[in-house]
Amino acid sequence: MKKFMFFLLASLWLTTSLLARVGDILQTIPSPGLRPTGLAFDGKHLWLADAHNDKIIKVDPRTGAVVASLESPGYHPEGLAWDGRHLWHVDAGEKLLYRIDPATGRVEQALESNSPNPRGIAWDGRDIWMIDHKSDAVLRVSPVDGMMIQTFPSPAAEPTGITFDGKYLWIADRGTDRIYLVNPADGLCLSSLRAPGPFPSGLAWAEGSLWCADFENREIYQIEVLSAEIMTRWDKKELDLTFIKEFRNYGPGTVTGLDIYLPIPESRDNQKLLQPVAFKPGANEIISDLWGQKLAHYRFENLASGSMVKPSWSVQAEVYAVEYFIYPDRIGPLSAIPAEIREKYLGDGDKYQIGDPYIQELAKKIAGAEENPYWIARRVYEYLTEHLTYNLKPVGGWNPAPTVLRRGTASCSEYSYTMIALCRALGVPVRYVGAVSLRGDDASVDDVFHRWTEVWLPPYGWIPFDANKGDAETPGGKVLGIGNVANRYIITTENGGGDQYLWFGYNYGFTWRSEGKCRIAEESYGLWSPLGAKKVQKSL
Template sequence: GKNLWLADNFTDKIYKINPESGKVLKTFDSPGHHPEGLAWDGKYLWHIDSGENYMYLLDPETGRALSIMESNSSNPRDLAWDGKYVWTVDYRRDILIKVSPEDGMMVQTFPSPAREPAGLAYDGKYLWVTDRSEDRIYLVNPSDGLCLSSLRAYGPFAYGLAWGDNVLWNVDYENDEIYKIDVFSKDIFSRWDERQMSLHFIKEFRNYGPGTVKTLDIYLPIPGIRDNQSLLGSVQFDPEPAEIIQDSWDQKIAHFRFKDLKGYSVVKPGWKVKAKISIIVANFIRRLGYPARAHIAGSNYQAMLPPLAWQAGLGELGRLGILISSKFGPRARLGLITTDLPLVADISKKFGIQNFCQKCKKCARNCPAQAIPYEEKVEENGVMRWVINREECYKFWRKAGTDCAVCIYVCPYSKSDNAFHNFIRIMAQNSSAAQSLSVWADDFFYGRIPLRRKSSLR
């Protein structure tokens, strides 16, 4: 309908409310003494009472009960009408129940994604369910009961739900307010749980001696405004960088230069800034009711990410020993969450990257440690791959004081994301001739041993 209907179990009344002004248009007594959910079927109101556990069909003009039937629930909360069946929610058993409106016969049940389900609504295709314990509103497929997504509830005790004019209405039990939620908002992210923090980032270099380091260049990325953070002031550097540069992907970088660092000396360039940081995606899958484990880089990985990323169709394993994405090259940083949430599985894809690596060898040619092989792939742990010399690679890292990433820099797939380079990537996916031509063109235009990005200080 065009209006909202509200059941109040304190006054034992049912209210008709103007959704624009909040004005009460009509009031009548509820048929029971514990009124709960309401649903509109286009002509009549469906109503459920949690004390008597009955479902009522009400005349919206008079409030008179036209029919009464069992709810099939000992702890009902809310109702929804899907055009053919009535849905109810049981907050003790945590289930969704589909009921025949003809005789009240239970047709089907699904586990609720909410631990304490209360509100229920149907949007024409999916069900929405509130969870007051997690302050979430879940989107549920009524055909199989799978939870598809969830929204943050805006009040402390999300209760009843209603759907109309492509918006979701949610009444909050604790603060006695009704929220209008635009679930199709163009804003991809919303911020909440904002925390003001002072961020410090320091890179330490120590010359273990006995010789003098003639020139040391350190590059640190500078934080900026992002979807989940806003800066509360300018970034403060210590010491001041020699220059601020910007890479091909618009990331601003502070360039620090030090000269004549004697043996056993230490430098600690860095920055600090105050920022307001929000949690955008946190425990999302757990809130859907499924276990999930995040594998954090450098601390608790329990899986090899490149093979999993390859199986997911994100790229192929390159000669330099890491995953190469067709779009981002070897610059992609991988993250992993393991869960038993039912998901559609991706499949591995061929981007022509391994065939390209077979011809290119630029990373091997430019590796300062000569740790990347020129030779063919060999078998390692049951997989045919190019095996890098990890000892030589790590030895160079120790000598340089940091990881060099030269192989990532020189890789042709690391070129910036533009129409020309994207066209080359597409052509190289399936054509051996295009791959050979791309290797030659990259050597011709960028050099077999590419020059590093020049600084104004050089």
């Protein structure tokens, strides 16, 4: 029986470990053309447009074998789409949109594309979606006369391929090397993932997975996009970080008591500690706050005029870029959020003021009747990115959410307070995380730090929402504030706000008492250095 259980557990572990993640390449086949552009799927075969030989090529997706080949009706073949019976094809040179009989290659209909620079196309069951890559626009056009019905900006500046999955559009961009999930109703970018190659071109949707042709690699990739494993990470760095808290008493009185609290970083998706955190000097004790955050507690007494203390911790870690791909329809309802999460992360606080009528009314205005936690958080995120601008040091320090929202400017901390206040007012649990950040080079000093929020989305758990980073020029840049953490942070703090040690802060907290007048100076900073061999530039 024990042997059977061992093999059962081993099998379960193996199955889990082999489960493909979102973005994983499931299959690779060589491109039969030297200049792959458009891509489509007809229910059994892939069709690839090749702008080198002016061909439209039918490919077996299981083997990569060429099944058939058609002459392109023009001389600069680009996008392809399948409507259930016919191939639709756009030619960038002729600027014409063709409906083609796939059996004979005969053009049954030719329409003006009404786009000066057409590239990818997609079929949504009724209309055709088209990319104009120089105007960075996405157009919905009529298959009857080619006239535009709807348009919105493309996610980024170099759009190439486009396809439709039955509800949403997928759009590839060769400039950012990303593939974006887009709501066709309004052009809102919902999420994005890295393209499998350096020059994504055509896209096709096929039975629950995405196919992507890549011009530079001259390959066609089948990509997993609907897996329950939504987290991917890449761009590993190995770094050493020392965090230092300095406290000086310039007197003339005596600081009779000083308590310093330093949150202790732990391994999480974006960081893997390579050794235990080292403290200098040793902490008086390790404690936990009401959120479960571990802190090093330092206690100092009778610091005379001229005294200085500088407790610190050091850690070596692998730091990654992390991405969580969110497909909105897979997010569960508010009722699926665990009771203990709701109990801990829906509470009010001095910086949130959830009960303020201004917060209550604004939250209802933003969310309307929406009940899905993703869409509630997303609407709050969009509101903040449209109504707040960044200001590192506003008048009055870190202000509470109602003040920030009325003023219209915010630091990263205040973006966090407003996101928490509005989402919690709508029943969505949110917390903040605080981090020490690389500043440019891997050897750098950070005395500014950064924090952002995480939203609990069932069934996945905590997902980053950094509204501070949503103030971007392109729709695709804006969505990178959701589900993404760059490889420049070591997160020290996970907090709901308002505890007795950090209050509504992060990275550190402190309190002090004195006899007589004392002029105090305090400073906090992180000192970064890369691990591994030293980098010396030598001529070849």
